[in-house]
Amino acid sequence: MDHLLGSIQTDLKHTVLFVCEEVVDFRPQQQEAPLEDAANGIAVAEELPLLKGLEGDYQFRSRLSEGDSIPRCDATLLKIPVSKHDIEKEKHAAKKAIKKKIKKIKKSSGETSKPSAEFYVLSPEELKMHLPSIPFEDTKAAAEFISTKPLPDGETRSAEQLLLAIDCEMCRTTKGVELTRVTLVDASEKVLLDEYVRPKNPIVDYCTQYSGITCEIMEATTMRLADIQEKFLALVPAETILVGHSIENDLQALRMLHRRVIDTVCMYPHPKGPPFRSALRFLASQYLNRAIQTGTDGHCSVEDAIATLQLAQLKIKHGPTFPSIEHEYKQKKVVNEMARAKKSVLIVDSQRACRSLSGGVACIIPHEDPSEVVQTVVHQLTTGFPPHLTWARVRGVKRSEIVAYMQKIKSNLPEHSCLVTVLSGDTNELRALHKRRTARTDPRSSLMWDKKQQEELNATALAAQTGLVHICLQ
Template identity: 50%
Template sequence: MGSKRPASTWSDEILADFQALSEKSETPALSSVRDVLMEKLLDDEEAKLKHVVVLVLTNSSPDLSLQVDNLPESTAMTTITARLSEGDSIPKCEATLLYAPVSKAAQQAAKKQHKKTIKNKIKKFKKNHDAMGPEFYVVPDSELVDVFAAVPFGSPCPDGYVETKPTPDGQPTAHALLAVDCEMCKTTKGVELTRVSIVDEQHNVLLDEYVLPSNPIVDYCTPYSGISADTLEGCTNSLASIQARLLELIAAETILVGHSVENDLLALRLIHRRIIDTVLLYPHPKGPPFRSALRYLSSVYLKMEIQTGSDGHCSVEDATCTMKLTQLKIKKGPLFPDQAMDSQQRKLISELAHRKKSALIVDSAAACRNLAGSTAAAIPCTSPDHVFHHIRHQLTTGCPPTFTWGQALCPQDVAAVVRNISNDLPSQAMLLVVCCPPVDQLKALHKLRTTRGDPRCTLLWDKTQQDKLDAVAAATQRGRLLFVAKHG
């Protein structure tokens, strides 16, 4: 059961549904808290909840006191204990609080609209083409700059880049469809090409060469690239020599296929405008900026396991897989694959943007990139104090965000942080503080289970270890939640 502090009627009403969760269950799921929160903020106009701040405090002690004194008279406060994740999984509060399953009705409506959009696109395409084919999936010229923002498609061609040219009259017809994949390493000047592979529609390897970067290598990225110092010993290929060979293989009219092909074009310093990207053919269920891994797509749709070794990726294997995925899409049609209904997600940040409401992410630089996308403001922070400062500052600018997300290591004086933010809350606002226990021990046990689940391992995962994992998971998943609602 949670604890509650008396306050004004509006504040009490806002917190009542959250308090009710702990009355129904000793440890309600964090997802249940999210559902109530999203309903009040997005759909319940009668609630008149105008601003929400969610602050996740990591590595909090189980003995942490959530007693907060000297709050304004217009506030109400309640605390509950919640289950941060299910089974023995590692809690990920951002995934739980910022994403929710879409209702079946909403999924069906979205699916219907998607089919309508695709049919209109097919109808328009067939006006200028005799039949469906690879051309339908080529990224339109008008969208190249938006989809592949980092590639310099503007004219003229930048120094160091080469651009594919049309096949001259009288010359043999160019390849219609080619797949490319590159491996890179880190040098003193950034990421540079170390291997390039190209396969044709019959999965024949037309090019597979190692490339010696022009700058000193500082990290071979061997676990991913499969490249080492020994691999490049004696290599004489330069980027310029590889570019010359690319221009012999790839004409301007060739359709070039890749997975996150923007990275390959940048590594090759290649300007090519007829592109199919399997990231776009097989969109992630959560939508951008999420992208499905190539090995996942291969496993699910091709029933092929790739990138399974410990010695890095193989660019020939990846290029072949990309070509097969593209050919499968062309064969099955634009409506393939039919995304699983239960995988659809409702993203809080996107829902706010659709309603013309503002959102702010105050977190690490990596989290800001992943969570904010293109619809939320973001303030990357390097310390807990910076997180707390920026949250308070944005609340007092005169135009506070509708939704603020912050995440930081748990401070020693949580009460002071809660008190300060509560004092700065605007009218008709709510603060949710989620205190999460350390996850290091649970992560270590998950890693151990994965290792011992490998048939090559001589030590097996047994019941004693599973019992220990269950106990650690139960403790790690036990989060403390504090709610503050402020009316005036």
């Protein structure tokens, strides 16, 4: 990445990162059949290229993550390590910015104690960054949403009355994800609203293990989205501070525009930074000393809303630097650094990945079909103004298909370009073992996680983390 950011001088002007995950016939640790060395009369393992037809380029195996973690190519390739000096510099700048924001809030509100909930309300810039799918500024897209209304003239509510927490559950329908339950609780944890909602379109997956929604529940439900929006608007004026965990999903499901929000994802950032997000279950265990989402019949939105509220109240009580801010600066996002260097970035990936990886500064073209991904990359490379960095990801393809895709991209690379292709294999077995370990390390579990199982996890992780990197220069 140094040549992209100008840290070192090279002739390279354009880089394409072509990431192939869950490659169906990729077995990086399989040994090739031994051959007999005629000169020495001993058996040797033949070093055959894993991508036949591309032998002239650089190709090597690489470990894509550390420990027993599930490999994430975006986390490995789109992050830059930060030196201790830079970490200290960032920490100092962050503390200075926090003090400045506190001083501004206190001056405008007359507060003298620790910052109130108002301090944590996302700014317009933060809304754009953390809630990119909510059309606050897009008039055309906003036509499908309803905005919360200000309190009537003369009506007032206390700060405590204007702090509410929300959690929604969704099911998958023929038109995508739709709302099936919404819960609102106030600052005293009183449930103000808890209703099931019948989607407009037929349900194809109840997602019961997460949503707790069943066919029987939906058959007995008559409430529709318009009905619940009306109830929501009666309880949530525009002045309300609405707290949620990944609140973008809740507002999207409700088709609601509300600007005064606190997101516990932002209050408690993941140690690895975006696009990683700490699970609500983890935050509740870590900071509230309470286990949630432990049942086998899905999440309870009341339990989740209360946990979200308590996490926000805990942060407000202890102040902006709780629990710590230093972990945010151990890595920087390549996309953000390139934006600062005024260099163009294109991301061709799934809709969800495009939102999380772009950071609001990269051009995105959502595609999931591998052929469409490659065709989009080729088109953008041949426009006359190719991006400095292109990130393209496909999933579930074969090695023979990857070779064909690579040759197509390679033949359309502009001069002074680099194509980096990364292959990784199946991670389903590793994910299953992680899930089993999480269940068995729960103090209430009757089954324990032992040394033998950890050794099995380590071996599975090593296989899943081993990838292939192929580099060609144009």
